[in-house]
Amino acid sequence: MTDNKEIISCQKLTKTFGSVKALDEFDMTVRAGEVHGFLGPNGAGKSTTIRVLLGLLKKTRGTATLFGKDPWKDAVELHKKLAYVPGDVNFWPNLTGGEIIDILGRLRGGLDEKRRTHLLECFELDPTKKFRTYSKGNRQKVALVAALSSDVPLYILDEPTSGLDPLMEQVFQTEIQKLKGAGKTVLLSSHILSEVEALCDRVTIIRDGKTVADYTLAELQKEHESLEALFLSKYEEK
Amino acid sequence: MAGVGTFIRLILRRDRVKLPVWLLVTVLSLVAMVPLLKETYGDSATLHTLYQTFALNPAGLFLTGPMDAPSFGALMTIETTLWWGLLIAFMNTLFVVRHTRQNEETGAQELLLSGRAHRASGLVAALVVAFGVDVLLALGIGAGLHMVGAPELWSVESAWLHGITLGLFGFVWAAIAALVVQLVESARSANGLLAGLIGTAFVVRGIGDFMGSTSANGLHEPTVVSWLSPFGWLQAARSLTAPEWWPLLVSLGFVAVAVPLAFWLLGARDVGAGLLPARIGRARAKQWLATPLGLTWKLQKNIFIGWCAGVVAMAVIVGMLVPEMSRVFESSESAKAMIMTMGGNGALIPTFLSAMLMITVLMVVAYTVQGITRLRAEESSGRAENLLATRLSRFKWLGLHAAVVLAGGAVMLALCGFVLGSLVAVTSDISVNVVEYTLAGLSYFPVLALFVGLYVLFFGLLPRAAGLVVWAYFGLVVFMSWIAPLLQLDQWMMNLSPLAHVASAPSEAIRLEPLLVLGALSLVSVATGTVAWRNRNLQS
Structure with missing residues (x-):
């Protein structure tokens, strides 16, 4: 799956909340088989973009498509092809991690039992604990295991590793490499630059709701000495 | 103690609107009852009739407590004391949970305690503010x-004793809440447990009154059972009839033991943890749970079970009172007169049962409102987002919650009619048709549908206001059912309550037309609300 089919496409995407412009003519294209890094300072509009792409928020102007379709109109149809890890992981406090993984898996059309077992083991997650008793990192793992045990073409991950320890970060990177090997598409919003450099084929940087940079990793390595240097220059420039 | 001042300022800032509004509404509404009741029942002939009726009425004893004398003070006591007591109990417990356990659950407490604050300062501050509000209330x-009222209706001493008794009643429930929040980990469990305790305390006092007897001086003496309940302590002061100060000592003694105990328990546990350990659960979801319907049921189950137990208990109690009551009715003309004012036209017992059925139905409506308002809780917490990013559609998500809540409500309605009818059939020699009673219960279903409709309408259009609107409307309907017959309000005001349009079966024949109108109204609201929900952003 190395064709250039566009899986996600945002063109001049604008989203306003009252008088606040969260997205301002934002552009981004994610192609099939790509692991696409999505960077930007806090509050730049990453989660808003993702929520528009999931049909949870209604765009104000511009176009946003998933698999060539409108996520607002065809939400349920499109959701069959994706798995999502939200930035704020919040589930039902009285259900166990294992139960939540199964529920989300089934609602996504079934989960891969082998992968479920494998992921629980790698991430060292105890599925018998009630969600309210998990730490931040373990809550994140519940959402990750649920998403990664689904066999779908597209994974949308909103800062999925923000609570993980370095060892678990390694496990996460290995799993994403596997997905990449299997030709899956991943949209990865992240603040961890080393993770983005290790995993991504392409990055989009957003600031104040606008696209400020869009590079392949190869271009990036040519033009800038490191992602960090680019990142800081783009974040700071006025 | 370090940090208490900061905590108190934080609480006052967070509840700067809620507390004054609550305080004003509680005090003013109680005081306003005086002229309202006086206008309708103020003359001594009416008071004497009421006294003779109530002195002999076991259902009245159970629900409102005894009427001690043919005086206005006694009337005021039975019409207001326990109901305002309930209001005060709920306010104090919800307040204490909100500022202690809920803070711990969200993690805010952890952050605050990492500053210059003693670990008990949160509980101290919550209790100081709760007690302060109760003092203002008193x-x-x-x-x-x-x-x-003083000195025409009651003495100056009575007026102040009544205030102090109600204020101290608030202290008692704040102290009970302080204990309960040490035991369980989640604010929801704490609130559920406390609501159960308040309900139990109310019923225990009812049983005490019911089994009591009239003493030589003409006062009704409840049995010792009433002393197990704070509501019993509240009544024992007889503030507006034969004032006694010593029952205050019981409440004070309880607070003096419970509060230190709460602090001791707080000192014995970790921040964020409960004393009852969290249990380990299943590693896998059961088959049924991992379906949209199964998950919805799981989320609604506890609300349903709690209310269902309450509704059935209420139906059982009312049903068991009936044989006793039928004896009273046979011997008393004034009892007949009173029951006629409840809206009956013929047989006494069915009229009375219809009235009781309606009160039980209000409990089912409360369940419906609590159940359906979970929609917003799921959305604002972000939990709905996880589900709506799967192949579960918005339409189905909302529809399943509405369906589960309404199905639960229908089960409860049928049960309360069935239980009531069966008990009357078994315990008394009155012949009843159980099917008729079950149908009578079910005839209130369109009222539940109307409440769901109203909520869904606002959930779609103005999600942040939806809960407030529907609870306020529920408050209005309760107010109408309980107070309106006393105050003889204008018909147009009465018509605001859907219960005014539903025939009070089984004493009246079920009328289909108003039920269809209510059903149609709710369908339109649900449809409008659903379309709006489909077309709006998710909002936290």
């Missing part, structure tokens, strides 16, 4: 009753 009620 002063407000005391001063209010003094101004409108």
Whole structure:
């Protein structure tokens, strides 16, 4: 799956909340088989973009498509092809991690039992604990295991590793490499630059709701000495 | 103690609207009852009739407590004391949970305690503010009753004792809440447990009154069972009839033991943890749970079970009172007169049962509202987002919650009619048709549908206001059912309550037309609300 089919496409995407412009003519294209890094300072509009792409928020102007379709109109149809890890992981406090993984898996059309077992083991997650008793990192793992045990073409991950320890970060990177090997598409919003450099084929940087940079990793390595240097220059420039 | 001042300022800032509004509404509404009741029942002939009726009425004993004398003070006591007591109990417990366990659950407490604050300062601050509000409440009620009623209706001493008794009743429930929040980990469990305790305390006092007897001096003496309940302590002061100060000592003694105990328990546990350990659960979801319907049921189950137990208990109690009551009715003309004012036209027992059925139905409506308002809780917490990013559609998500809540409500309605009818059939020699009673219960279903409709309408259009609107409307309907017959309000005001349009079966024949109108109204609201929901952003 190395064709250039566009899986996600945002063109001049604008989203306003009252008088606040969260997205301002934002552009981004994610192609099939790509692991696409999505960077930007806090509050730049990453989660808003993702929520528009999931049909949870209604765009104000511009176009946003998933698999060539409108996520607002065809939400349920499109959701069959994706798995999502939200930035704020919040589930039902009285259900166990294992139960939540199964529920989300089934609602996504079934989960891969082998992968479920494998992921629980790698991430060292105890599925018998009630969600309210998990730490931040373990809550994140519940959402990750649920998403990664689904066999779908597209994974949308909103800062999925923000609570993980370095060892678990390694496990996460290995799993994403596997997905990449299997030709899956991943949209990865992240603040961890080393993770983005290790995993991504392409990055989009957003600031104040606008696209400020869009590079392949190869271009990036040519033009800038490191992602960090680019990142800081783009974040700071006025 | 370090940090208490900061915590108190934080609480006052967070509840700067809620607390004054609550305080004003509670005090003013109670004081306003005086002229309202006086206008309708103020003359001594009416008071004497009421007294003779109530002195013999076991259902009245159970629900409102005894009427001690043919005086206005006694009337005021049975019409207001326990109901305002319930209001005060709920306010105090919800307040204490909100500022202690809920803070711990969200993690805010952890952050605050990492500053210069003693670990007990949160509980100290919550109790200081709760007690402070209760003191203001006592002063407000005391001063209010003094101004409108003393010395014509009751003595100055009575007015102030009544205020102080109600204020101290608030202390008692704040102290109970302080204990309960040490035991369980989640604010929801704490609130559920406390609501159960309040309900139990109310019923225990009812049983005490019911089994009591009239003493030589003409006062009704409840049995010792009433002393197990704070509501029993509240009544024992007889503030507006034969004032006694010593029952205050019982409440004070309880607070003096419970509060230190709460602090001791707090000192014995970790922040965020409960004393009852969290249990380990299943590693896998059961088959049924991992379906949209199964998950919805799981989320609604506890609300349903709690209310269902309450509704059935209420139906059982009312049903068991019936044989006793039928004896009273046979011997008393004034009892017949009273029951006629409840809206009956013929047989006494069915009329009475219809009235009781309606009260039980209000409990089912409360369940419906609590169940359906979970929609917003799921959305604002972000939990709905996880589900709506799967192949579960918005339409189905909302529809399943509405369907589960309504199905639960229908089960409860049928049960309360069935239980009531069966008990009357078994315990008394009155012949009843159980099917008729079950149908009578079910005839209130369109009222539940109307409440769901109203909520869904606002959930779609103005999600942040939806809960407030539907609870306020529920409050209005309860107010109408309980107070309106006393105050003889204008018909147009009465018509605001859907219950005014539903025939009070089984004493009246079920009328289909109003039920269809209510059903149609709710369908339109649900449809409008659903379309709006489909077309709006998710909002936290």
